[in-house]
Amino acid sequence: MTADARSDPTAPSAVRTDDVTKVYGRVTAVDGVSFAVEPGETVGLFGPNGAGKSTLLRMLAGLARPSSGTITLGGAELVPGDHGVHRTVGVVTHESMLYDDLSARENLRFHADLHGVDDPAARCEAVLDAVNLGGRTSQYPGAFSHGLRKRLSLARALLHRPDVLLLDEPYAGLDQRSVADLATILDGFDDRTVLLTTHDLDRGVGRCDRALVVDRGRLRADVDLGETSAAAFETTYRRTIGVDNGSNEGLDR
Numbered sequence: 001m002t003a004d005a006r007s008d009p010t011a012p013s014a015v016r017t018d019d020v021t022k023v024y025g026r027v028t029a030v031d032g033v034s035f036a037v038e039p040g041e042t043v044g045l046f047g048p049n050g051a052g053k054s055t056l057l058r059m060l061a062g063l064a065r066p067s068s069g070t071i072t073l074g075g076a077e078l079v080p081g082d083h084g085v086h087r088t089v090g091v092v093t094h095e096s097m098l099y100d101d102l103s104a105r106e107n108l109r110f111h112a113d114l115h116g117v118d119d120p121a122a123r124c125e126a127v128l129d130a131v132n133l134g135g136r137t138s139q140y141p142g143a144f145s146h147g148l149r150k151r152l153s154l155a156r157a158l159l160h161r162p163d164v165l166l167l168d169e170p171y172a173g174l175d176q177r178s179v180a181d182l183a184t185i186l187d188g189f190d191d192r193t194v195l196l197t198t199h200d201l202d203r204g205v206g207r208c209d210r211a212l213v214v215d216r217g218r219l220r221a222d223v224d225l226g227e228t229s230a231a232a233f234e235t236t237y238r239r240t241i242g243v244d245n246g247s248n249e250g251l252d253r
């Protein structure tokens with residue numbers, strides 16, 4: 001987080017959830033979760049498979065509606081269908097939300113027009129360059145590898161200069177170079193707010209200021225990562241989710 005981002009204590013939280021719950025039939029995917037993320041913070045959501053991380057992120061992105069509880073983004077309550085608030089977030093989820101019958105450039109242009117981005121042609125080229133897709137602007141994402149699709153999804157998420165970037169498993173399926181590129185892109189985003197989910201404890205600790213540990217839909221721990229090593233966090237994480245036998249088995253149960 002930058003010093004500037006921290007310097008206004010009166011600024012509303014970038015993201016705030018109050019007692020947010022999401023029920024799917026008999027499954028309570030997210031169970032009374034409350035937390036706040038301040039402007040400029042990078043926060044990791046950690047937890048085993050099925051903990052509720054993606055569901056939480058999807059609700060923050062307005063892609064799923066809470067069963068109860070409230071979400072505010074920059075002080076404005078997230079109301080279904082309110083596209084003004086949705087514009088403040090950029091999201092990369094497991095679903096790429098790309099159109100396979102539009103080229104990479106056309107995909108971005110469509111999104112730019114939807115969000116009323118200024119000088120859209122130049123902005124699309126700049127963002128495609130930023131994710132190293134400058135040489136593939138006329139290609140179709142249907143023919144892209146997983147990693148290339150992810151880069152284009154990231155470009156789409158960044159295009160409208162969102163205040164908050166939501167990334168679901170950003171490192172999954174990326175090669176070393178793409179991971180390094182993602183780090184560079186996120187470095188350039190340092191004054192904004194980032195919320196990401198990951199099973200990669202090392203990279204997550206390296207990137208995040210804070211960790212929220214979620215298990216069985218509930219927020220179990222809120223850890224300041226400022227002075228915490230990856231090893232120390234892993235110990236805390238294992239203890240929190242009840243996997244404390246020293247083996248990797250079950251870490252992502």
Ligand SMILES: Nc1ncnc2c1ncn2[C@@H]1O[C@H](COP(=O)(O)OP(=O)(O)OP(=O)(O)O)[C@@H](O)[C@H]1O
Pocket residue numbers: 024027028029047048049050051052053054055056
């Ligand atoms: N659309 C849905 N319909 C029914 N159940 C769902 C739906 N989405 C998620 N769930 C259930 O909600 C729970 C939380 O799932 P979620 O995908 O949020 O977990 P996660 O922490 O992101 O897991 P992973 O690390 O495996 O991605 C799981 O039990 C899952 O089966």
